[in-house]
Amino acid sequence: MPVNILFSARPELWPVYQPLLTKGLSEAGLDFNLATELAPDQVDYAAYAPNGGLLDFTPYSRLKAVLSLWAGVETIAGNTTLTAPLARMVDHGLTQGMTEWVVGHVLRYHLGMDRHITAQDGVWIPDAPPLATERRVCVLGLGALGEAAAQALAALGFNVTGWSRSAKDIPGITCLHGDDGLQHALSRAEIVVLLLPDTPATENTLNADTLALLPKGACIINPGRGPLIDDEALLAALNTGHIGHATLDVFRVEPLPADHPYWAHPNVTVTPHIASETRPTTAAQVICENIRRGEAGEPFLHLVDRNLGY
Known part of the structure; x- marks a missing residue:
């Protein structure tokens, strides 16, 4: 049969x-x-x-x-x-695509590529970035996608901390979990990558309180799910300069409405849900x-x- x-x-x-x-x-x-x-x-x-x-x-x-x-x-x-x-x-195709996107945008922030691309004004500023070992990256979510991204970043030498709701053990990654672990992970993160699932427990993982834990000038990369971030809180943190820049691939409403503040914000990069498929x-x-x-x-x-x- x-x-x-x-x-x-x-x-x-x-x-x-x-x-x-x-x-x-x-x-x-x-x-x-x-x-x-x-x-x-x-x-x-x-x-x-x-x-x-x-x-x-x-x-x-x-x-x-x-x-x-x-x-x-x-x-x-x-x-x-x-x-x-x-x-x-x-x-593995979806995982590979996500890993490539995440690594690309982490390197973009780490190397200061935006500044060099836009600063074509004849001013010579020879300030090299630190080595990856001196750059602290936090990956929120250590499922298949988060683990792969974290391991790829660690292989490049980045100082990677991973956080998940339940305990994980990944070689080469400092793994934290629970509320205390989240606070510790964010308090030292210069670049944060969100790869959590969208559940009631993960909604607004980055909100006014948790964004305040990040070091001034930290950058955020979200290829995970739109509801992981409180949009109003992120915009407020960007406007004060506490958050240096955000690259967002996913949103609560997609396509992102043409009048959404993210489009016009000078410190936000919008990509149209292309991190991986x-x-x-x-x-x-x-x-x-x-x-x-x-x-x-x-x-x-x-x-x-x-x-x-x-």
């Missing part, structure tokens, strides 16, 4: 994923039926994007797992109609591997803890 797999995502993704999933499932030796429309009570697995239209999982009575095509699962983790296991997307080639491999595992009775990869929301 074939395994029935529903592809539930935007229609334009179907011709991209269909051959990739077909190839991967065939190589796994599975007998399968992959389609964009199936009787709900016949679906075994759903390769799923929250913007694909499927919201009510009640009729999907034999569903073995929902396999998200997105890294973020905040829009589905709280869906009470979904009782089957939920796996988030963790793939799911790469179909590598994402399809993750989906196929989880289906193979499900059919072999093996544990699924990257399962979401519905209580934590990630």
Whole structure:
């Protein structure tokens, strides 16, 4: 009997994923039926994007797992109609893309690239930046993306501190956790990178109080989730000069409205949610591997803890 797999995502993704999933499932030796429309009570697995239209999982009575095509699962983790296991997307293509973006922007701040690009006024200022070993970087969030970024920065010699809600142990990284750990991590951070998930517990992680803990002139990089930052508090800290600059890739409302103060602020860089994205080639491999595992009775990869929301 074939395994029935529903592809539930935007229609334009179907011709991209269909051959990739077909190839991967065939190589796994599975007998399968992959389609964009199936009787709900016949679906075994759903390769799923929250913007694909499927919201009510009640009729999907034999569903073995929902396999998200997105890294973020905040829009589905709280869906009470979904009782089957939920796996988030963790793939090396997405991780590599995020690591490259984060390292690039940390180096931009570290080396003072903006100043040299804009100061073409004939003034010779030979002030070299410190070495990376003298630059303190804090990565908030030590999941797959945060750990990869932290390790890449440490490999370049940066003094890296990582913070997470629960205790972590990563070689070469000073790992802190809990409220006291957050205060300590921020109090010494010259560059802060946010890679936390979007949950009620992480909303406004950077707010007026926590921003005040940062050294004067600290820089912020947010490729994680928009709600991690209290926007009004960040703007206030930028206006006083306590925060030197912020590079923001994610926002509470996207696209970022044209009249939002971030666009015009001289000390804010806006990028249009491009830090990283799911790469179909590598994402399809993750989906196929989880289906193979499900059919072999093996544990699924990257399962979401519905209580934590990630």
